[in-house]
Amino acid sequence: MCADTTETVSYKDTLNLPKTDFPMRAGLPKREPGWLERWARIGVYEKLREKAKAETRAPFTLHDGPPYANGHLHIGHALNKILKDMVVRSQQMMGRDARYIPGWDCHGLPIEWKIEEKYRSKGLDKDAVDVVEFRQECREFAAGWVDIQREEFKRLGVTGNWDDPYLTMNYHAERVIAEEFQKFLMTGTLYQGSKPVMWSPVEKTALAEAEVEYHDHQSHTIWVKFPVVGLAGTEALVAEITGGDDSKTATAAQEIGAEFANTNVVIWTTTPWTIPQNRAVCFGPKISYGLYKVTEAAEDNWAKVGEKYLMADALAEDIFGQARVDAYERLRDASPAVLEALTLKHPLRGVPDGQGEWDYDVPLLPGDHVTDEAGTGFVHTAPSHGDDDYQIGLKYGLPMTYNVIEDGSYRADLPLFGGKRILKPNGKEGDANKAVIDVLASGNLLMARGRLTHSYPHSWRSKAPVIYRNTPQWFAAIDREVGDGQDTYGKTIRERALRSIDELVTWTPQKGRNRLHAMIEARPDWVLSRQRAWGVPLTCFTKKGALPDADDFLLRNEEVNARVLEAFEAEGADAWYKDGAKERFLGGIVNPDDYDQVMDILDVWFDSGSTHAFTLRDREDGSEDGLADLYLEGTDQHRGWFHSSMLQGCGTIGRAPYRGVLTHGFTLDEKGMKMSKSVGNTVAPEKVVQQYGADILRLWVAQSDYTADLRIGDEILKGVADSYRRLRNTMRYMLGSLNDFTEADRIEPAEMPELERWVLHRLSELDEVVREGYAKYDFQGVFQALFTFATVDLSAFYFDIRKDALYCDGDTVRRRAARTVLDILFHRLTTWLAPVLVFTCEEIWLERFPGDESSVHLVDIPETPAAWRDAELAAKWSTVRRVRRVVTGALEVERTAKVIGSSLEAAPTVYVSEGAAEVLRTVNFDDMCITSGITVTTDPAPAGAFALEDTDGVAVVFDKAEGNKCQRCWKILPDVGTHTHEGVCQRCDTALE
Missing domain, CATH: 1.10.730.20 (Isoleucyl-tRNA Synthetase; Domain 1)
Incomplete structure (x- = not known):
């Protein structure tokens, strides 16, 4: 007992x-700033560089994707920078020279838009301000936010060369960005073209795909009649119908003409404003089409009884339902040969006051992009306002139109619609759609109309809808051979990019490879130009009177280029906008009067895509080979920074500027919803740091699967x-x-x-x-x-x-x-x-x-x-822990029942196999189980012995320890009280000696 x-x-x-x-309590929010000050005081980052140099460590360079310097950090910024910091620190502590140069993107609309907002609030006109003065305001705005964001990033515990970050607006950076652009100029990949690009009427500039986000938007929908006016190319059509029997030829031609007389091809569109720019209608060669006739409809219906329509069979029921047609019949099939033979009339042809603007026929053309999943199976085609449309236009020689000007309004002299706006300056819908619909309705050219809420592209800055607009822009040709001799990975930018993706880059996670590969494989030429003021200009000159495809259209002169670069190094890109700039750069080399100076600025993604050149290549603390070991950003950067850096690098150094790419997901609230200020579910990193400390935020990152979206x-x-x-x-x-x-x-x-x-x-x-x-x-x-x-x-x-x-x-x-x-x-x-x-x-x-x-x-x-x-020892102790778990489970039952208060009051018997017993006899198993005694036996376990379902061959019978409680270690042992020191066991008596 x-x-x-x-x-x-x-x-x-x-x-x-x-x-x-x-202390048990961390007190992180109050104590963390002190450690930051200490690290800055002793120069931890600098000491690591000195250590690496002394030890000749292998370098590891994570190149920072530049955030925009235009606002406080959000939780996505914190996730990104913390991940980068964990990469850099872990690589450093594993023996590398892990360098990290923070950077900022300082040009472009995010900053320019803020300055314009300030002007608008004061009733000022940005265009009335001297451009150099305006650019200086943008520079000062960006510099202020760089300082703010730098302190916010440092507060997260992020290490790096904070005293000397890279900024795209630094003079040397602007010089290098211009120099990188000049390489495109000199190698023949730069050209001026006229094609539809995503355009923001509110911001009056072209946008890159990465500058666009998608939101629900309510659009007009109209079903428009394109009257059939004749047959073209009937020989192939007649041959198909007659099977080559000449005796039937004349009759067949007459029958076809009669069947399709007074027929309408029906198109469906959500952009009525594009109808004045229509140049063709496309059909799908693999789609089943039919000729239909209205047999019952209300007298005031737009689709009249007796009217005939061509449409996709799969969509006929829905179309007639939208048009409130009560009954209809299908007259015959319409094969691809039939469709391609038809000639249509532009729906605005002959409208009152049209002044002959639309007096032309419209061809019906095959297009693989046409489906019968929605609409009518026929696609209205305006080459100036859509990429698929543009490609069809190129293939069939369709003319481009220039009806929509930069503010999203129709040109003033366009009949009927001159001055009408697609969007108002505030981003709301203008009067263009309604004007077009009204004209079509008055001429009985509509079959139906409605409204549709769908996902639609918006500018991520102004949040206003964007349009596709044909405008002269500067492009980098990605399928034209680059004349730089760097052909190891291909002769064109696309070839080099696809091979870089497959052969040179490690992707984390691997699915990132598939995403970027698909984008590069299918993308069009890169739109380099923007019609704005804050950025690095396209430093080139065009020959007056020369056509864009002429050999002498672009001035390619190394001496001129050198003058520009020298000025940018000393004065920044503002030098391009100062009075007399053209004469300064061209004088004495060519006649300035013979050339026009290009005033567009570079796409800001070209700036960020060029950062490897002035950061990794040019800086002493950059990378020895000018390449990064890792680019790390969110998944949206497959169409952003990863993408533009790939294109830019392939155009200038012949390959990707990075060896590895890591992507992380987006941040969501606890319910998995996208964060939104309007919803009120955002989590500000500053608030988390104030409440919990930065280490808790960092631990959240470490505990999360960053390859998917993260909840917080x-x-x-x-x-x-x-x-x-x-x-x-x-x-x-x-x-x-x-x-x-x-x-x-x-x-x-x-x-x-x-x-x-x-x-x-x-x-x-x-x-x-x-x-x-x-x-x-x-x-x-x-x-x-x-x-x-x-x-x-x-x-x-x-x-x-x-x-x-x-x-x-x-x-x-x-x-x-x-x-x-x-x-x-x-x-x-x-x-x-x-x-x-x-x-x-x-x-x-x-x-x-x-x-x-x-x-x-x-x-x-x-x-x-x-x-x-x-491994042998580990296997043995796996057995010890397995049996111990059953013992502690048995003791917990007794503790819960208040039979014992401590496991030291127990001396259980453990029933195990012979093999387990041999293991347990070689260890102090009572110490392992924190009991005062324990008996290990291979006897059969009695009924009622404690066991765990998932642990076979182990059972425990509880018993209390016998003896007295040692007053020092609290074990209950028979020898307590029999030693020199009062009330202790042998072990404690020895210790007390």
Whole structure:
């Protein structure tokens, strides 16, 4: 029976209890800024560069994708920069020279639009301001936000060369961007063309695909009649119908003419404003079409009884329903030969006051882009206002129209519609659609009309809808041979890009490769020009009177180019806009009067696509070969920065400027909804940092699968904070137990008990997991492995077992081994976790190693000896842990029933197989189970013995420990009270000596 000694003696002061000043409560929001100041004071980033140089480390360069300098950071910015920082820090701590130069995109509409908004609020006209003065305001605005965002990024614990970032508006950067453009000019890939591009009438400029986002938009829908006016190319049509029988030829031609007389081809469109620009109608060669006749309809209906219509069979029922036709009949098939033979009349032909503008026939042409999934199976084709339309126009020689000017209104002299607006200056719908619909309706040229809500492209800056508009623009030809001799990966930009994607770049995740490959494979030529003021100009000149396709249209002169670059290096791109610029650059080389100066600016994606040249190539802290080891951005950058950098690099250096691409998802709220200020579900990083600290935000990133969209919100952050607290407590326990540890206490692994050698084995396994995970940028995998190890292997197992030895042993091998292992654990866990928990690991490190120059971020992850790996030992201890789990389960039942208060009151019997028994007899299994005694037997387990369903061959019968309670270690043992010191066991008596 268990018995207590009659009198208790306090031995608390003789125990080796943990001692540490490391607080349980982190207080991160208040304490993190102090560590930032400390890192800046001792120059951690600079010291790492010096260390790398002295050790001749292999470089690793993550090239920063430049955010726009035009507002406070959002949670997506925080996710991106934290991921980059974890990459840089982990690579550095694994032995690389990991450089990180932050950068900002400073040109383009995001900044220009803000200045225009300021002007509009004051009733000022931007176009009335001197362009150099306007550009200076843009520069000052961008510089202000660079400073703000820099401090916000630094607050997240992001390391890098913050004192000398790259800015696309720096004079040298502007010079290089112009120089990179000149390479396109000189190698023959630059040309001026007229084709439809996405155009913002509100911002009065062309937009790149990456500058467009899609929102629901309500559009007009109209079903328009294109009357058939004749047959063209009837020989092939007649031959098809008569089977080559000449005797039937004349009759067949007459029959065809009669059947299709007074017939209408019906088109459906959601852009009525494009009808005045129509030049053709397209049909799908593989679609089934029929000729239909209206047999019943109301007298006031637009589709009249007796009218005939051509339409896709699959869509006929829906079309007639929309047109409120009560009954109709199908007269015959309409084969591709029939359709292609038909000639149509432009629906506006002959309208009153049309002044002959639309007095032309419209061909019916085959087009593979036509489907019968919606509409009518016929597509109204305006080559000036759509890419598919434009391609058809090129193929069949259709003329382009120039009816829509830059503000989205019809040219003033366009009959009927001159001055009508597609969009108002505020982005709302103008009067153009209604004007066109009214004219069509008055001429009985509509079959039906309606409204449709659908996904429609909008400018991501003004949030206004965009249109496709034909306008002269400057393009980089991606299928034209680049005359630069860099043909290793192909002769054209497209060839070089596709081969780079497949042969030169590692994709994380791999699906990123497929996405960019598909985009590059199908994309048209790159639109380089924008009709704005804030940016790097297209530094080229055109010959007056020369046609765009003439050899002498573009001035290609190295001396002129050099003058421009010299001016930009000294004065920035403003030099292009100063009075007398043309004469300054051309005078004495060619006659300035013979040339026009191009005043468009470069697409801002060309700026960011060129950053590798003035950052990686030109800077001393750039990359030795001018290439980046990694580009890391969100998935939207497959059509943005990854894309433009690929095209730009393939046009100037003949290949991709990066060796690796990592993409992350978007940030969503806790319900998986897109964040929106109007909805009120945004999560500001500043607020998270103020409430929890930056390390909690960083831990959220590390715990998440960044390859998919990431959710964040209060409940999620509370869960992250809980994980952080558990990890912090683990580290605090280690610090307390290592309070007075010195090198004299250390022992070699060969002298250690098996339990300690098992921990070393686990560390050898984890070292491999950590290094491979960081190498693959698998931060979630690394953290999950370390968190599980810290909470399950350490806190719930190793620490739980060894705290008795650490507290109660004297100077034993067991205690010295445990402390040696704790020191080894300390160095690995702090360095393994430092790339994630940058502030906390610094705090932990300084608790043991204080000093003005001390920092965990100045050390590497320690090398782990291969000799620590011991698979045989690991297998043995797997058996120990498996049986232990059943024992602790049995004791928990008794504790819950209040039979015992502590596991030390127990001395259970464990029933196991002979093999397991042999293992357990070689270890102090009672210590492993934290009991005062334990019996291991191979006898059959009695009925009612405790067992776990998932652990075969193990059963436990509970019994209480016999003896007295040791007043020092609290074990209940028969020998308590029989030693020199009162009320203690043999082990404690020895320790007290």
